[in-house]
Structures are given as C-alpha cells and as structure tokens.
Amino acid sequence: MNLIDVKNLHVAYGANTVLRHVDLHLEQGEIVTIVGPNGSGKTSLLRAIIGATKPVSGDIHLKPGLKIGYVPQRLHIDPTLPITVERFMRLTGGVSKAACRTALETAGVPDLLKRQMTKLSGGQFQRVMLARALINQPDVLLLDEATQGLDQPGSAAFYQQIAQVRQETGCAVLMISHELHVVMSASDRVVCLNGHVCCEGAPAIVASAPEYRALFGTGTGGALALYRHDHDHDHTHSHEAAE
Numbered sequence: 001m002n003l004i005d006v007k008n009l010h011v012a013y014g015a016n017t018v019l020r021h022v023d024l025h026l027e028q029g030e031i032v033t034i035v036g037p038n039g040s041g042k043t044s045l046l047r048a049i050i051g052a053t054k055p056v057s058g059d060i061h062l063k064p065g066l067k068i069g070y071v072p073q074r075l076h077i078d079p080t081l082p083i084t085v086e087r088f089m090r091l092t093g094g095v096s097k098a099a100c101r102t103a104l105e106t107a108g109v110p111d112l113l114k115r116q117m118t119k120l121s122g123g124q125f126q127r128v129m130l131a132r133a134l135i136n137q138p139d140v141l142l143l144d145e146a147t148q149g150l151d152q153p154g155s156a157a158f159y160q161q162i163a164q165v166r167q168e169t170g171c172a173v174l175m176i177s178h179e180l181h182v183v184m185s186a187s188d189r190v191v192c193l194n195g196h197v198c199c200e201g202a203p204a205i206v207a208s209a210p211e212y213r214a215l216f217g218t219g220t221g222g223a224l225a226l227y228r229h230d231h232d233h234d235h236t237h238s239h240e241a242a243e
C-alpha cells in the first residue's frame with residue numbers, strides 16, 4: 001500500500017486553476033522530488049496533501065495513521081525575539097528534551113540545543129527545522145524548497161543529510177526543489193510539474209524528456225539545465241566542487 005496516493009487532483013484559487021488532473025504516489029521509503037517552474041503549483045500540491053488547501057476535486061488518500069513531518073519553504077523568526085533551539089522545538093508541547101536531542105542528532109546537529117535560533121547559520125537553521133519535523137518520528141517528510149537561501153555546497157550537504165535520515169529512519173521523502181542537479185543523487189524518482197504532471201520517472205529519464213527540456217532548456221544556464229551536463233559523466237565524489 002502506498003503511503004500517499006493522489007488521484008486526479010484539481011486545485012484552484014477562485015477562477016485560477018493551478019493544478020489539474022494531477023496523479024502522484026509515494027511508496028514506503030522512497031525519495032521523490034517535485035520540480036517545476038515558479039508558480040507551477042508545487043507548494044499547492046504539498047499543501048493539499050497536508051490538508052492546508054482544499055482541492056476542487058480529486059482524491060488524496062493517506063495510509064491510515066500516517067505521520068507526516070513538514071518542513072515549510074521559509075520561516076521568519078523575529079531577530080529581536082530571543083528563543084533557544086530547545087524552546088523552539090518544544091513550542092508545540094508534549095516534546096521531551098530527550099526527543100529534541102535525538103531529533104537534532106538525526107538531523108546532523110547534535111550540539112545546538114542551547115543555541116539562539118537567530119544566531120544560527122542558514123544551514124544550521126534548516127537542520128533545526130528538519131529536526132523539528134523529525135520529532136514525532138514521521139513516516140513521510142515533506143520538504144518545500146528547504147534549501148532556499150543556502151549556497152550550493154550547503155544545499156548539497158543538506159540533501160545528503162536527508163538521504164542519511166531516510167537510511168537511518170526508513171522514512172519516505174517528498175520534496176520540492178529547484179536544484180535537480182544537486183538532489184538527483186538522493187532522488188529515486190522525479191516528478192516534473194507545470195499545472196499538471198508533464199513527465200516523471202528516474203532522474204535521468206526526466207532530464208532527457210522533451211517536456212522537461214521544453215520547460216528548462218538544455219544549456220541556457222538555468223540551475224536545472226546544469227543537471228544534464230553534470231550527469232553525462234560520473235561524479236563519484238561531491239557535486240559541489242565543480243558546480
């Protein structure tokens with residue numbers, strides 16, 4: 001049984017239909033990346049899955065009892081508001097200090113508990129957001145452009161952490177990214193969205209699909225266009241060095 005099954009989803013804001021005929025599924029333990037141009041409905045799709053946006057029609061079926069951890073696109077914390085990582089992680093209540101520590105360890109930042117949120121680097125901040133999403137030991141992590149604002153080595157390191165989290169916890173991951181060339185090594189499957197699903201499959205298949213190329217080009221210098229170039233040859237080490 002799939003963890004998430006979306007069938008024939010339509011989402012609209014007033015007269016503006018942003019998603020039509022969208023099918024999507026997520027299996028146990030897989031990492032699926034959604035790519036698509038700005039405004040193509042990626043966030044709307046995730047929000048429909050978590051129940052924050054009501055679809056016009058279609059079915060969204062979640063495996064009974066499914067626990068979802070959500071890492072939103074961006075969270076602004078008032079720089080004048082002093083709050084430690086521990087307090088931030090325990091804001092929702094019912095969270096033990098031990099659970100915070102474990103989640104921070106899994107997110108790769110075991111030593112941040114007493115630090116001020118506003119003094120964290122971008123990469124540390126996103127790992128704390130990841131830790132917060134991991135606290136309830138979710139079956140699925142949903143990440144909405146979680147590396148926005150990070151530089152490329154920072155993004156690559158974050159996605160490596162995601163792959164490690166999947167390995168350690170067995171959770172599935174559904175994420176939005178503009179950086180397919182960075183996430184490709186961590187993605188089992190890619191879904192290219194532009195109001196509808198243009199194409200999907202293994203990263204290499206999507207990258208060579210005419211629909212994908214029509215959206216992102218093959219050599220125009222756009223971040224996604226790099227993807228083709230980078231993976232015509234072998235990178236056994238990190239992606240960040242050459243990019």
Ligand SMILES: Nc1ncnc2c1ncn2[C@@H]1O[C@H](COP(=O)(O)OP(=O)(O)OP(=O)(O)O)[C@@H](O)[C@H]1O
Pocket residue numbers: 013018036037038039040041042043044045
């Ligand atoms: N709450 C809302 N009310 C009205 N229109 C909205 C709302 N949220 C999103 N939209 C519109 O729906 C379309 C899809 O937006 P969405 O945020 O889902 O796209 P996206 O692919 O995630 O974009 P981006 O890559 O820029 O984050 C856009 O045209 C956007 O302006």
